[in-house]
Amino acid sequence: MSDLMLKGRAIKLGDNISTDDIIPGRFAHLRSNLPELAKHVLEDGAPDFASKVKALSATGEGKAILVVGKNLGLGSSREHAPVVVKMSGVAAILAKSAARIFFRNAINQGLPVLLCDTDKIGDGDELEINVTGGKIADLTSGITLSCGKMPAIMSAILGEGGLIPYIQKYKDFVATG
């Protein structure tokens, strides 16, 4: 498997972004209409988030990389949370730590989440990420960060673009080295 590489720019947000921040319960009636639901991503906590991601994509400067502090995605199991983050145009997430259900859901959606010391990354920094190798180069500051390893089964799922494509291909969980 060749290394999955990504280039983009950091959009920084804080600690403890809950699934209620990403998709408040009051929009539960839109959960079967994901494009509509995605319009409300992070609406209460970071109202300019969606337009920032859009602006980045429009300049062609690279993809939006969401960079946050600790305990990203705490709260509910709603997979709609990583789904709408991905739909908004975010290519990868860097976090100091992430709640386990959110982390697993994001990988299942083929949205890479890498855990590293995000204090070292500034808002707007240009980043080059080796998702497979768990290495991040901050081209703005010149520093390099390494991330913890995820279980082999998770990398395999991410490598296939998510759990559903993985299962379509293998029909089962297969042993990965």
Added chain:
Amino acid sequence: MGKTLAEKILSLKSGGDAQAGDVVISDVDLAFVQDTTGPLAIRQFKESGFQALAKPQQTMMFLDHAAPSPAQQLSNDHILLRRFAGEMGCRIYDVGEGICHQLVAENFANPGDIIVGADSHTVTAGALGAFATGMGSSDVAVALALGKTWFRVPESFQIELSGAFPRGVYAKDLVLYLIGQIGADGANYKALEFGGRALARMTMSQRLTIANMAVEAGAKVGLFPADKVTWNFLREHGRGDKYKPLSADAGANYEQVILVNLDQLLPMVSLPHAVDNVRPAAQVKGVKIQQAFIGTCTNGRLEDLAVAADILKGRKSHPGTRLLIAPASRQVLIRAIEKGYIRSLIEAGAIVLPPGCSACLGLHQGVLGDGEVCLSTANRNFRGRMGNPEAMIYLASPATAAASAIKGEITDPREFM
């Protein structure tokens, strides 16, 4: 080397020697979805090309989050779930039967089971010694189809409980205190395992409250050993034959041991907008509340309604405070009627809502207005949780909620005992 409860259950189920850090593939005894996560699970199931459930008898659907539905889109989601259940031959618990986690505890969860639900509070069934954890829609869709899933075996924290709850202090106060100590991400990816001499006196209802909130410290499961209390609960619910004793081995390896002496606990309150922002009720008293909400998978059981009814009987809720009561299941509601609790609550001014999640997630039945404050017995107080980012949510026990409803402000429940 001795095994933790988590290692023990996962070893038995995966047929190997599971140790913290390993990845295991395990059979699933019960997989379920609810009405806000189920539609996506069904779409993922179909997109994967699956035609049938691996274990229709061990698959459940619950219509509890929007119950009854307040919006046409949600009504259509309900139709989708009913149709899928009909086609696949699995059981659906329709609107009005109660909250998924309560129904799982009443009807299905057994010691040593593996339970996965598309809802984060699936951990509740850990009270019965089941390795029960919440997952997203895709993971549960695959579990529905294959009858198995993968787990990373968690490291465990041991929570060693001694003493007895003083007057006015309940399981909710203990779990709020613990989350305050551990922090909202302090047990991320870990198992919380409860033990100690205090357990023998701890009812199943109390254990369910505690296991329910394990996820608020980030934990993957909140596990209780299966003991005499478990056996009695299973017998009362017609499945005494499913009992088997289960506990961690002596010499099991714990990442952390936390000792709590219940004698020293106080009534606690969690302040907006973080569950781990916990203080003794006495330090928060006087905060005016426009709504008090007693219910949810955390505190909507018969014992909870009994405590509230005991405090509210012959008294009135404050004219400036709406008092909402939502029993966790139909069985809870019926028993609460039989015992006279519902009458006492309604006479005190309570509005009794249908069994289900009700006001907990901000969809219906008690959405807060701008600047309003709610004291809730639920498990989460994140900004926007009850439908309005401009509102404030405090979390406490049913006793604290009842006492606060009377005074119209946050109150230490011991004032009414």
